[in-house]
Amino acid sequence: MTAILETRDLCKSFGALQVTQHVNLTLEAGARHALIGPNGAGKTTLVNQITGVLGPSSGQVLIAGEDVTRMPAERRVRRGLSRTFQINTLFAHLTPLEAVAAAILERERESIGFAGRWIRGVSHRRAQLDEAQALLDALGLGRDSGRLTHALAYGRQRILEIALALAAKPRVLLLDEPAAGIPEGESDELFAVLDTLPADVAILLIEHDMSLVFRFARRITVLVGGAELVTDTPEAIAADPRVREVYLGQGKH
Amino acid sequence: MTTTLGVLFDGIAYGMLLFLISVGLSVTMGLMRFINLAHGVFAMAGGYLVAVLARRYDVNFFVALPLAFAFGAVLSLLLERALYRHLYKRGPLDQVLLTVGILFVATAVATYLFGSQQQPVVLPEVLQGRMVVLGVELSRYRLFLVAAGILLTLALVFGLERTRFGARIRAAVDRQNVAEAMGIRVERVFQATFAIGGGLAALGGALGIDVLGLDPNFAQRYLVYFLLVVVVGGPGSIVGTLIAALLLGIADVSGKYYVPQIGAFVIYAMMIVLLALFPLGLFGKRSAR
Amino acid sequence: MKGRNSATPIARLAERERWKAGEIVFWLAVASAWFVFPQNLVLATQVLIAGLFALSLDLILGYAGIVTLGHAAFFGLGAYTAGLLAKYGWGEPFSGLLCAAVVAAAVGWLTSLLVLRGSDLARLMITLGIASLLYEIANRATSITGGVDGMQGVEMGKLFGVFGFDMYGRVGFVYTFVVVVALFVVARSWINSPYGLSLRTIRESATRARAIGVPLDRRLVTAYAVSAAIAGVAGALLTQTTQFVGLDVLSFQRSANLLIMLIVGGTATLYGGFVGAALFILVQDRLASINPVYWLFWLGVLLILTTLFLRRGVVGGLLAWRQRRRGIEPDEGTA
Numbered sequence: 001m002t003a004i005l006e007t008r009d010l011c012k013s014f015g016a017l018q019v020t021q022h023v024n025l026t027l028e029a030g031a032r033h034a035l036i037g038p039n040g041a042g043k044t045t046l047v048n049q050i051t052g053v054l055g056p057s058s059g060q061v062l063i064a065g066e067d068v069t070r071m072p073a074e075r076r077v078r079r080g081l082s083r084t085f086q087i088n089t090l091f092a093h094l095t096p097l098e099a100v101a102a103a104i105l106e107r108e109r110e111s112i113g114f115a116g117r118w119i120r121g122v123s124h125r126r127a128q129l130d131e132a133q134a135l136l137d138a139l140g141l142g143r144d145s146g147r148l149t150h151a152l153a154y155g156r157q158r159i160l161e162i163a164l165a166l167a168a169k170p171r172v173l174l175l176d177e178p179a180a181g182i183p184e185g186e187s188d189e190l191f192a193v194l195d196t197l198p199a200d201v202a203i204l205l206i207e208h209d210m211s212l213v214f215r216f217a218r219r220i221t222v223l224v225g226g227a228e229l230v231t232d233t234p235e236a237i238a239a240d241p242r243v244r245e246v247y248l249g250q251g252k253h
Numbered sequence: 254m255t256t257t258l259g260v261l262f263d264g265i266a267y268g269m270l271l272f273l274i275s276v277g278l279s280v281t282m283g284l285m286r287f288i289n290l291a292h293g294v295f296a297m298a299g300g301y302l303v304a305v306l307a308r309r310y311d312v313n314f315f316v317a318l319p320l321a322f323a324f325g326a327v328l329s330l331l332l333e334r335a336l337y338r339h340l341y342k343r344g345p346l347d348q349v350l351l352t353v354g355i356l357f358v359a360t361a362v363a364t365y366l367f368g369s370q371q372q373p374v375v376l377p378e379v380l381q382g383r384m385v386v387l388g389v390e391l392s393r394y395r396l397f398l399v400a401a402g403i404l405l406t407l408a409l410v411f412g413l414e415r416t417r418f419g420a421r422i423r424a425a426v427d428r429q430n431v432a433e434a435m436g437i438r439v440e441r442v443f444q445a446t447f448a449i450g451g452g453l454a455a456l457g458g459a460l461g462i463d464v465l466g467l468d469p470n471f472a473q474r475y476l477v478y479f480l481l482v483v484v485v486g487g488p489g490s491i492v493g494t495l496i497a498a499l500l501l502g503i504a505d506v507s508g509k510y511y512v513p514q515i516g517a518f519v520i521y522a523m524m525i526v527l528l529a530l531f532p533l534g535l536f537g538k539r540s541a542r
Numbered sequence: 543m544k545g546r547n548s549a550t551p552i553a554r555l556a557e558r559e560r561w562k563a564g565e566i567v568f569w570l571a572v573a574s575a576w577f578v579f580p581q582n583l584v585l586a587t588q589v590l591i592a593g594l595f596a597l598s599l600d601l602i603l604g605y606a607g608i609v610t611l612g613h614a615a616f617f618g619l620g621a622y623t624a625g626l627l628a629k630y631g632w633g634e635p636f637s638g639l640l641c642a643a644v645v646a647a648a649v650g651w652l653t654s655l656l657v658l659r660g661s662d663l664a665r666l667m668i669t670l671g672i673a674s675l676l677y678e679i680a681n682r683a684t685s686i687t688g689g690v691d692g693m694q695g696v697e698m699g700k701l702f703g704v705f706g707f708d709m710y711g712r713v714g715f716v717y718t719f720v721v722v723v724a725l726f727v728v729a730r731s732w733i734n735s736p737y738g739l740s741l742r743t744i745r746e747s748a749t750r751a752r753a754i755g756v757p758l759d760r761r762l763v764t765a766y767a768v769s770a771a772i773a774g775v776a777g778a779l780l781t782q783t784t785q786f787v788g789l790d791v792l793s794f795q796r797s798a799n800l801l802i803m804l805i806v807g808g809t810a811t812l813y814g815g816f817v818g819a820a821l822f823i824l825v826q827d828r829l830a831s832i833n834p835v836y837w838l839f840w841l842g843v844l845l846i847l848t849t850l851f852l853r854r855g856v857v858g859g860l861l862a863w864r865q866r867r868r869g870i871e872p873d874e875g876t877a
Contacts, residue, residue, distance in 0.1 A: 051753070077755035089753070091746035097551045102743050103754035105736040112736065121734040123556035133552060146551030168755055288663060339850060345662040346609045350805055350849040353798055357842030364835045473794065477667075477674050484667040514682060521675035525656060528668055532660035 010059035037223035080171030103167035266395035268502025269402030273457030277450020283489015293472030299455025325455020363469035487534025584711035596815025598772035604809030607745030612673030618792030620774025625787035633699030646774025693787035714783035808855025
């Protein structure tokens with residue numbers, strides 16, 4: 001089975017500090033893969049290299065077999081790669097409807113003619129607007145789709161992050177700590193959302209909330225000091241003494 | 254050959270002045286990411302104070318200089334407390350608007366108080382005339398400027414590197430939130446730095462009447478130059494500001510001397526080239542907040 | 543939380559894009575200056591030109607979030623282009639506008655490479671530097687531009703070969719009005735289009751915009767060039783209606799005044815620039831001639847107070863007030 005997302009020997013250093021060391025990650029279509037590790041392990045840095053925000057020092061990133069290592073972030077989105085951000089990075093003064101619509105319109109920009117893109121108003125694009133509203137409805141944001149983003153509650157904004165990522169109809173979805181800031185035990189709504197994500201999309205979940213991780217993932221990679229400690233099934237990871245050692249005092253099972 | 258040296262020297266003196274005036278701007282921009290287009294107003298204030306003290310009250314030039322520094326410092330502090338601190342969290346556009354407003358008000362006030370003509374120069378006798386150094390005849394005044402500039406640079410670098418206060422400034426520039434967590438009262442550091450920067454600018458303005466001229470449009474006319482020096486050198490870097498100021502000073506004077514047709518032109522062209530090559534400035538730091 | 547307005551979000555979006563009665567009234571009112579103030583048509587023309595210039599800035603500042611201190615560069619380029627064409631024999635007005643737009647857009651496109659890289663601060667510097675550079679060039683090239691004294695001998699041909707520009711500014715007013723309305727309609731459609739939406743996403747969060755696939759650099763370059771073109775047309779209109787080009791078209795004061803007009807009127811409202819321009823020019827007309835020092839002083843004070851307390855500007859403030867009355871959170875944040 002060809003991998004939909006692959007990193008080959010990905011390395012990144014800032015001067016003498018090596019933040020990513022020879023990471024080989026492989027995700028096939030429909031993967032439910034979690035990336036865990038102690039704070040400072042380099043998880044977000046890895047995500048930034050995969051999405052193109054940061055360039056690696058060496059190694060490759062491939063999407064469906066295509067080398068995208070040199071490609072800027074916005075073009076990787078067109079290749080099917082979407083992400084959410086650990087800290088809410090949203091369009092504060094736009095409504096969720098406008099934001100999601102913007103993402104959908106970007107995805108479809110080739111099929112909309114010049115007039116449709118430059119001259120006629122967004123309100124004419126009913127198909128895309130309906131799709132945006134439907135997506136927001138599906139994620140429970142339907143009622144809020146007309147409010148300004150900065151007025152939404154924090155938890156809702158977290159879900160909007162995911163909505164924006166889904167709007168691009170990605171093949172690979174990177175979720176960077178979607179439960180960040182959400183208290184332990186209140187992540188049920190979030191998990192419900194994760195559960196409804198399309199089955200054929202490969203998902204890489206970075207998380208600290210272990211209950212979420214173990215409910216969600218079919219494979220888990222443990223990252224320590226920028227290097228891969230182990231990649232295995234959740235049961236094997238839970239039983240692995242090395243992992244327990246790394247998480248001594250930090251794990252919540 | 255002596256003319257080349259002479260031009261070079263004039264350029265260095267000019268650069269020193271630009272440095273003195275701009276270093277405060279560089280530190281506050283690097284420290285607080287606050288875009289202060291009214292910085293030239295402090296220089297102007299220092300210049301007018303010295304001019305008034307010397308002409309109307311017969312105060313000695315060398316006595317008036319530290320008074321100018323104090324005046325600039327107090328003025329900066331007042332502005333910071335009253336107006337600037339409300340805009341730290343707001344974007345660059347708001348800061349530009351506010352400081353341009355202050356610039357306009359200051360220009361109007363200066364015109365009202367002193368008239369729109371150039372202020373005459375008030376050099377003390379000991380600084381007038383020329384001196385022969387290494388076979389080259391140099392203006393005493395410009396020698397004084399260069400010497401003062403070097404001394405102040407050393408004092409600044411020493412102050413930053415060796416004193417506790419300097420350490421606090423560096424900490425606040427590098428990582429503001431960590432500095433706060435460590436108990437450094439960043440707000441006080443900002444204020445003190447602002448005051449010192451304003452004081453230095455006033456000092457530069459006072460020293461520069463002979464070289465830069467002084468009229469109500471001073472702050473607006475030299476705005477581009479001060480910003481240029483800061484941005485090219487890299488906001489927050491004293492060494493960067495110094496090098497940028499010297500480069501620009503030399504380029505401007507040489508340009509006006511050797512190719513007077515396109516004199517001022519040279520500076521802008523150089524700035525565009527330098528910024529294209531070094532978008533963060535020669536010694537720019539990314540200050541993390 | 544739910545307002546009295548219970549239309550669906552999609553319907554509200556459509557509602558916002560539709561031409562409102564108030565807008566038609568606005569333009570009719572402007573047109574009526576022809577009948578109501580026949581003695582002051584020259585002033586009215588100035589207001590329209592300044593409003594168009596402010597609109598061009600609003601496109602990149604209010605909607606795309608690019609702060610520039612040197613927009614006068616494009617205004618001046620347009621002004622001098624139109625002036626040179628007319629001076630050296632080509633007096634046809636519309637083609638003059640077109641050439642001005644093309645020249646300004648070309649320079650905008652070229653300089654966008656510099657302007658759009660780097661931080662806000664570097665951008666401020668570069669835009670200021672480019673405008674200052676052009677100012678210096680115009681200042682020195684006296685044989686071409688007339689330098690400080692300005693360009694004389696700008697002789698405009700007749701519109702459509704029939705209507706000559708008259709001393710009272712009647713033809714000039716109609717000409718300017720038609721051009722401004724046409725460009726306004728184009729700008730309004732553009733802002734409400736998917737392209738305009740993508741500009742707003744860039745303004746709100748460049749990172750997020752990239753993450754949804756917006757080709758940031760391309761969009762901003764195009765927006766900058768279009769904004770430059772419109773500014774160029776505004777400059778050309780000034781030249782053609784006054785038959786003169788002064789050095790001040792490239793000055794810092796002009797860029798600063800422009801910012802003031804836009805902020806006082808309200809960014810990202812499309813009409814803010816026109817309202818701000820009207821207020822600015824009318825007040826300036828009264829005060830500046832009495833005492834230029836007082837004018838500058840109060841202008842500065844106005845700027846300070848507006849920035850601190852009236853950040854949304856006149857139009858923005860009115861719109862926000864109306865929406866709050868309806869129980870909706872105010873739309874469209876500031877730049």
